[in-house]
Amino acid sequence: MDSNIKHLLLKTLYYSGFIRVWSSLNKNKITILTLHGVMDAELESEWEPLRPRTSRKLFDDTLSMAARYFDFVSLDEAIGMLKGVTPLKSNSCVVTFDDGQLNNLAVAWPILKKHKIPVVFYPTTGALDKGEPYWFDRLDFAIQQPGLDGLEVNVGHSQIRIDQSSRQKLAGSLSKLTKSLKLKDQSDSDFQREVNGIIGDFENKSGKSINDVTSSDLWSSPMSWDDIVQCSTIDGITIGSHTVNHVRLPFVGKGDLASELTESKSALEERMKLSCIHFCYPNGDWDEHSARVVENAGYESAVTTDVGWNEVGDNLYTLKRYSFPVGGTALKALFSITGILHFMSGIRKG
Ligand SMILES: [Zn+2]
Numbered sequence: 001m002d003s004n005i006k007h008l009l010l011k012t013l014y015y016s017g018f019i020r021v022w023s024s025l026n027k028n029k030i031t032i033l034t035l036h037g038v039m040d041a042e043l044e045s046e047w048e049p050l051r052p053r054t055s056r057k058l059f060d061d062t063l064s065m066a067a068r069y070f071d072f073v074s075l076d077e078a079i080g081m082l083k084g085v086t087p088l089k090s091n092s093c094v095v096t097f098d099d100g101q102l103n104n105l106a107v108a109w110p111i112l113k114k115h116k117i118p119v120v121f122y123p124t125t126g127a128l129d130k131g132e133p134y135w136f137d138r139l140d141f142a143i144q145q146p147g148l149d150g151l152e153v154n155v156g157h158s159q160i161r162i163d164q165s166s167r168q169k170l171a172g173s174l175s176k177l178t179k180s181l182k183l184k185d186q187s188d189s190d191f192q193r194e195v196n197g198i199i200g201d202f203e204n205k206s207g208k209s210i211n212d213v214t215s216s217d218l219w220s221s222p223m224s225w226d227d228i229v230q231c232s233t234i235d236g237i238t239i240g241s242h243t244v245n246h247v248r249l250p251f252v253g254k255g256d257l258a259s260e261l262t263e264s265k266s267a268l269e270e271r272m273k274l275s276c277i278h279f280c281y282p283n284g285d286w287d288e289h290s291a292r293v294v295e296n297a298g299y300e301s302a303v304t305t306d307v308g309w310n311e312v313g314d315n316l317y318t319l320k321r322y323s324f325p326v327g328g329t330a331l332k333a334l335f336s337i338t339g340i341l342h343f344m345s346g347i348r349k350g
Helices: 003-015 018-025 056-066 075-083 102-114 125-130 135-143 167-183 188-206 225-232 254-272 288-296 330-337 340-349
Strands: 031-035 092-099 119-123 152-155 158-161 237-239 278-280 301-307 319-323
Touching: 003 018, 003 330, 018 340, 031 301, 056 102, 056 330, 075 092, 092 102, 102 119, 102 225, 119 125, 119 278, 125 225, 125 254, 135 167, 135 188, 152 167, 152 188, 158 167, 167 188, 225 237, 225 254, 254 288, 319 330, 330 340
Parallel strands: 031 092, 031 319, 092 119, 119 237, 278 301, 301 319
Antiparallel strands: 152 158
């Protein structure tokens, strides 16, 4: 459908009061939103990732509209409701950020604070220790450096050609490369080795790496331990764990699985002097075994990237989420986070 027609359709639905009816029909469902970062090109930086991020304006405008339909609550409150311990508030919604990047605190938090919306940040303790960007940002930076055009990269059975002829084409190459890497059914250590090999090759060819840009770069820098300690003193911010090394739990060995969960938890607790009881699966990857290990490690909840709502009595270790859009209008974002677009795409697929 033409995007203008789509926008007109959404506008008509919006002014007809449809979202109000939809929200009332689904008032007992708890929404959890996923974001990775809030950042835009207007904020000064030496580079801009190809991977899109939610802009400050989109975030701010969408939250202003969403406040009419949602009751934003902390994750602790939501867990209490899901357990049936505390009374259910209609249309409860939790905002979460994966990976614990510096922009979460520096850019997103002031907007959330303005709207009086609590939030959960899920950093990996490995990134906090090293202060280095994640592999996906390292790759994003490396692929943009001159001298890689036309390069063929082998990932499993597929060969991906790096096309630097335009930013859009390059974004396509990056997306194909990332998808192929994530699709491969290999152990997490093989995955990390392969990713590091590809990025290292790019960096050697161009002579540039993400570490050349300032360490306070808001696109890709992780928060520091000092930032985490600061977060732990702020009313409205909850810190959860996202493992030590951003490992995909179903693909790591037994010993590593347990230590990734317990070491990240205890490191966060030690620094924050608070208990860390919430967990987020890196890459959204989970299976029954890893969910059990998360529970045995002492966590009280775990969020996935499975799409949908949560209801009283649901398994707290496989919580579903809706992604907060990285582009488009605030109106479309509102239809997205209320689950309406997901429902409509289900009807279309039949
Ligand atoms: Zn992550």
